Structure formats: structure tokens, C-alpha cells
Amino acid sequence: MRRWMRWAATGAVGALLATGCTDGSGGADDRKGPDRALPSMAGLPSSLTAQKPDWGKCEETADSPAPGDDWSCATLKVPLDWAEPEGETIDLALIRAEATGDDRIGSLVVNFGGPGGSGVATIPSYASTFSSLHKRYDLVSFDPRGVGASEGIRCREDEEIQAAETIDVTPDTPDEERAYLADAADFGKDCARTTGKLMSHVSTTDTARDMDLMRHVLGDAKLHYLGFSYGTELGGVYAHLFPRHVGRMVLDAVVDPSADAVGHAENQTRGFQRALDDYLTSTGEDPEQGTARIVDLLDQLDAEPLPASSGRELTQSLALTGIALALYSESSWPSLTSALEAARDGDGSELLVLADAYNDRDDSGRYGTSTHSQRVISCLDDRQRPTPEQARRALPKFERISPVFGAFLGWDTAGWCHEWPVPGQHDTPEVSAPGAPPILTVGNTGDPATPYEGARIMADELGKDVGVLLTWKGEGHGAYGSGSDCVDSTVDAYLLDGEVPQDGKVCS
Template sequence: MAGCGGGPSDGKDGGGEGKDRSSTAPTDASTAGLPSSLTSQKLDWGRCKATADSAAPDAEWRCATLKAPLDWGKPDGKTIGIALIRARATGDDRVGSLLINFGGPGGSGVSSMPYFADTTAKLRERYDLVSWDPRGVGASEGVRCRGDQDIQAAEAVDTTPDTPAEEKAYFKDAGDFAKSCARAAGTLLAHVSTTDTARDMNLMRLVLGDTRLHYFGMSYGTELGGVYAHLFPKNVGRMILDGVVDPTVDSVGQSENQARGFQRALDDYLKSLGEDPRKGTQKIVELLDRLDAKPLPTSSGRGLNQSLALTGIVLPLYSQTRWPELTDALKAAEQGDGSGLLSLADEYDERDSAGRYGTSSQSQRVISCLDDKRRPSPEDAKKVLPEFDRISPVFGKFLGWDTAGWCYDWPVAGQFDTPQVSAPGAAPILLVGNTGDPATPYEGTRRMADELGKGVGVELTWKGEGHVAYGSGSDCVDATVDAYLLDGKVPKDGKVCS
């Protein structure tokens, strides 16, 4: 991953070429009351640093650190650093900055952004492309609750417990994770919510010199964009939400949506092979049951258990281009070799060949548990298991238990049941929904549009597969999004790309 070079400036112009003199921060009522040390800070853009995991990105990408309040309720208090990455617009007809969030929560924009250079090249003609590590992620006070050895040890915990002993171990592990996060994050644990990050974005917009926020949010980034629009409707510029989160359901509803979405994607995958989805699903369930009793050997020497196999099945459902990998991995597993599914699981878990794990899944848990007010008990989870299993025989049990295990014994109270995204008076926001999206099922697109309000949410549908639509193979989607972002052309609500 790419690190961030340069630190937060104290606001004084030191004359270095890294200082950002591209624009003067606009006067803005939405940031009234913030100290000038924040609103007048100058970003010191420098070369992005290499890390132990990867070399620094090309020199066109520059990094800086924004100062933001730790506690937005106390803007004069302690500050934290928000790591940014930027590439300047390539054309002369610049619109402004385009902030991009790749989802999660917990995904690092600093490390992800350079990998999307080709996909976003056309957008860069008129925008400075800007991404960041949200608070609690990566170079922005990233939270690491567990070390590599403890993460690997936790992989042995059965995430679909069948006995009282397995259930006890499952919730003990969840409680231990919560305690370790409290120790690792300290006071930060209460200040990494989606609302906190939305306020950080508004400060970014001001410091970058933009009167309005131009934004591209994917997956969880759509929820973040909706929360921003709710808080600052008059500051919304051109905003794309792709792979839209359903804002009308709580954490249990989100898990149910995902059970439905991943099973739908799995059915589509099985149909592409000419298989009956019900028979293909049953075959996978039987494989997982065998792994629950006895893990498969792999070339690495580690065993493939039920939980790791399930993770390995999930990953290639995010992109239709990876379905052949799933086919190969499942065939190998049926023949007694779990190496393919384990490799896919390791990729999902950001585990490298040396046994080092990434931290995005830990940050995801820290952020979502601060957002989510609901704290289902183990008994609550048991009550939803039959319905979850009916919706998805493959993914239902895992997601059902996860409703209680994810934030079990969490030390900080959650903030809301469902995110507030109503944004009356905001400029039109383009919502892109994919009918085959496993992680953020298509139905959430219409619900987000309704919640944003009449005349705000504009829906674009792609009849495709995989998670998010832009850059996924639809010329129709890409052209519509480009016309909106580059030229301000709002498509007709309900447009369909097949």
C-alpha cells in the first residue's frame, strides 16, 4: 500500500512547491465556528511514501495530511490526521476536485486510488482525483485490534456454531475482539462514525477550494454520500452513488439483504454453468457441511474449514470475470484439495504469503459498530436463523449468527438504527444500481432514491452482474456517468442499461 507523505500544515505559506495554491478556500456557512487553524490550513502535497507492502505510486500521485477534529462536537480540541492522495486534472477545463470513496467501511482510498487510474482516466480530464483513508483506516489513525497470529488463530472459530461449546467459543472470540479494539483505539473508538467522516469530507471540500462537493461513492461509500447530502444538502455538487446501500434497514436488515443478494448472485453463477440453482446450491451446502466436520488439506499446509471456504466462495461473486476461478476452486475442493478456495479466502482477508493480514476488515467492524445502534443478542440471532437459512442455504447461517457476533459486547454505543439520508434541496444525485449486485442488492437503489427525496435521487439501472457498475463492462453505464460528472447532464430517472 502507498503511504502518505507530508504532514498537516500549520496554515503558514512556507513557499515550498508542495503547497496548494490552486484556489482560495471559499467562505462557507457550513464550516462556521471551526477554528481558522482548520479552515485555513494549506495542504502540503508531497511524494507518497513506499511501505513494506508496496512501492510508492507514480509521481503523478501526491499525498498530504488534513487536520480534522478528533471530536466534531469539540472542534477546538484535539486533532487527528486524515491521509489524502491526489492526481491533478489533465485537461484545461477543470471542474474541481472529485472525492472518491471505494467502500468498506474500512477501505483505504490512499492505497486503492492509483489502481483505479485507468478506470477513472476520463474523469481526470476535468477533475483532480482525490481519495483518502477515512478516520480509523490505514494512514488515518488506523485501528489494528489484532495481530497476525491472533487473526489466524481466530480462523479456527466456527462462525456457524452447531453446539453449545461452539456457540460459547464464537461469542467469546467476538467479545475478545471488542475488548482488544477498545485497548487499541482508546478515545478514537467513539469518533470513527460515518457522520464523523461526512464532516471530514466537508472540511476537505473547503480546504481543497471547492464551493460544492463533487463525489463518487461506491458500496458503503453510497451510504457515506447519502449522509453527507443529509448534513450538507446545499453543498452537494455532482454526486454519483454506485452499488447503493439500502438506507431503510438496520444492521439485521442489511444482513438479510446480503443473504438474498449473495444467494441471487450464486444462483446466476450456477445458471451460467447450465446447472439448476437449487441442485447446485445443495451440492455446495453438502461440501460446506463436510468441511464443518473435517477441514480439507491445502498446498500451504493450512486446512480449509467451513468458514474459510465460505469466504472463498464470496470473493469471486463480486465480479463476473472471476466466476471461472470459483468453478476451478469448487472442482478442486470436491476432489479433496482446498487450495483454491483458501487462496480466494486469503485474498478477501488481505493475507499475504508471509501470513500478514491487512486491517480493513478490522476498521470495517470498528466503524460499523459505532454506526449501528442495534445490538442483537445470541437469542435474537437464533430467532432469525430459520428465515436467513430459507433465503440462502449457503450464506444464511453465517449472516444470521453474524447479526449478534459482529458487535457483540461492543464497548461504545451505536449512533443510529438507520442512516439519515434525506436531502431536500440538494442537487440531483445519480444512483447506479446493478440487478445482480451481491453485496448491495439492487432494491436498495430505489429505496435510497425515495429517502433522498423527490427531485434529488435519479436512478440508473444496469442489468449486469457483480458489485458496482462503473468500469465493469457497460458502455452505457460509463457513458451516462461520464456525461453527468463531466458535463452535468442528468439522465432521465429510471434509465436502464442492459
């Protein structure tokens, strides 16, 4: 995925191997009773299948405080290489809060996307959002392999990350282009040096197989799953691999499974411009004129960065990142208005704060590693590696789609995995899931990062009588928990009672 395909409604936004046979409806307790026998884990050693998670107190980490006493943490051993399940293992970090009611369904595994998002750090802050689900489900999340506490990837140190912020991500001259591509190639080399053999084993397919072992170890006959953003791709890949292990699955802020690397970049260019137009309309400004004013500001920053109160500078690249961050949630639009006004008055501080939030940089200059994990995972997934010449030829199309975001995302098609040391696995993920029960895909018409059209495509590719589309005419990245009673009640009815809505239902 492109670097702007981040998980839904995170704190940075400020909003928010075998098949088995049982029915797909779930039950009062998937762990118990002869009719709830766990699907076979044939071919896996008992050292993996017989694991019993040692749930205990969650500890504070460098990235997040310890959650409340309702939450407990454990580790799960999974094969480093799923082709050699009896070989070397790695540990995955898990977190759980047991169901609060008596009528327990099972575990609900939540993935917040990224790729690179830490479920262990994120899910405690969603306790209130998921309160109705928590009554009947154990809320479970995890750090996927290569993320956070699960063998987390760090390719560069903080000083190197900050130094790279001076690289122009929309190069206009041969010298800028050489610097951009050299930094991109160096990043891949840095990742290979620090990550080693794990770099070849953090694909979405690897993580989907991890989830099936997790399901088994948790004692669930079916995987009940709620995935946001990239988590929808992960859910779709799981459904393809294990269609008869799928329980109740919701995919929200859906990644278009039919799009290759360039297609994703075009989708995001279109989605962010669409969200920007909606934002500008909400302020009373004509979208075309407002876009032109932002382009003028970005051109000025390209020529001369603005000072910020922190002593740092706001570059064109950081300004683009700050604008994008604010478009992830309608609640952030007032912050964008203030930041743009300040920048036009010569102060880059507010846009820089937004960019730092997206880049996971704290006040002390320490950066999180989610973007490192994101890049390593997505470059392992993506086989397509456009050349710089191909990116140059595509720039006019990208800039027609969005004068603000087009140049960045057009160049990003070449720079993101430039000279990457590990080959990619596929052009597009396989998500067809014949034999799976209905899977609910949720699309938001104003979603900037995973444009609405992807939800319909995912529903279609899952297959006839499997994919079911729910549409929300809203704004921001993701729909569930974003303020729509219609969306929330529909998703809750499906997850809690198995009520499948009519395909194509629309929430205004």
C-alpha cells in the same frame, strides 16, 4: 454493515457545519470568482479552515507500493471530536492527481467503501478507469479516520487473527456457540485496548464532517463525489448534513439506507444467493441442485477441514469466505469453478487462496487491517445489537433465503458487535437531502453485497427531485467501470457535463 459489505471492485476481487448558498451545477473552476465563494465554515477555528495541504511525493507503505509521479500526498487535520472542534486533532491521509486537461471542474472525491477501504492505496490502480473524469477533475481520495494511514485501527496481531480462523462462524453445538461468542466479545475488548478514545469517533457522521472540511481546504465550493458500496451511505449522510454543499454526486453499489443491522444481513443473504444462482446458471447447472452440492461440501468441511498446499487447512468458514469473494465479480466465476472442483477432489488450496484475498492475508501470513476498521466503524454506527437468542430464532428465515450463506449471516447479526464496548449511534442512517441538486444512484441487478433494491430506496429517501436512479442489468459489485458502455457514458455525462439522466433509465 456486515463483514461482507466490502468496497466495490477492489484488487482483492481481481477486477477492479453550516450551509452555504451557490447553485448546484458546478463550474469550470469551483475555486475562483466571486460567484464561487466557499460556503461558510462558521464555528471552526482558523487552524482547521486555513489549512494548506503540503502536497508531496507519496511514500511506499506496508500495504501498497508508492504510486507514480502523477500522484501526490498530504495530510489534513480534523477534530478528533466534532463536538469540540477546538480540541485534539487527528491527521487524515489524502492523495491527489491533478486534472490533465485545461477545462477543470474541481476536485472529485472518491470513496471505495468498506467501511475500512483505503482510498490512498486504492485510487492509483483506477487511473485508467477514471481517465475520462481525470481530464476535468483532480482525482482525490483519502483514508477515512480509523483507516490505513489515518490513525488506522489494528485490534489483533497476525497470529491472533489466524488462530481465530478456527472459530466456527456457524456454530452447531453449545460449545461452538460459546467459543464463537467469546471470540466476538474478545475482539471488541481488543479493539478498545488498542484504539482508545478514537473508537468513539470513527462514525460515518464524523467522516462526512471530515469531508466537508476537506472540500473547503481543497478550495471547492461544492463537493463532487463518487462513492462505491459503503461509500454510498457516506455520500448520503453527507448530503443530509450539507445538502447545499453537494455538487455532482454519484452513488454506485448502493447501501439500503432503510435497513437496520438485521435488515442488512437479510439483504446480503438474498444478494449473495441471487449472485450464486446466476453463477450456477452460467455454468449450465440448475441453481437448486448446484446450491445443494455446495451445501454438502460445506457440511463436509464443517466435519473435517481440507488440507491445502500451504500446510494450512480449509475450514467451512474460510470456504464460505472464498465463495463470497468470487461472487463480487463475474470475471472471478471461472476461479470459483476451479476452486470448487479442486475442493471436491480433496484439495482446499484454491478456495483458501480466495479466502485469503478477501481477508487481506499475504503469502507471509501478514493480514491487513481493513476488516478491523470495518468492524469498529460499523459497530459505532449501528445501535441495534441482536442477542444470540434472537439470532437463533431468525436462523430458519435466513436459511430459507440462502442455504449457503444464511447460517453465517444469521449468526453474524449477533456476533458482529457482541458485547461491544461502545454504544451504537442509530438504527438506520439519515440521508434525506432537501435542497440538494440531483444525485445519481446506480444499481446493479446482480450485485451480491449491496442488492439492487437499495439503489431505488436510496433515491427515494434522498427526496423528490434529488434521487435519480440508473439501473444496470449486470453482475458483480458495482456498475461504473465494470464493462457497460451505457453506464459509463451516463455517469460521465453527468459528472462532466451535468447531464442528469431520466430517473429510471436502464442499461442492459
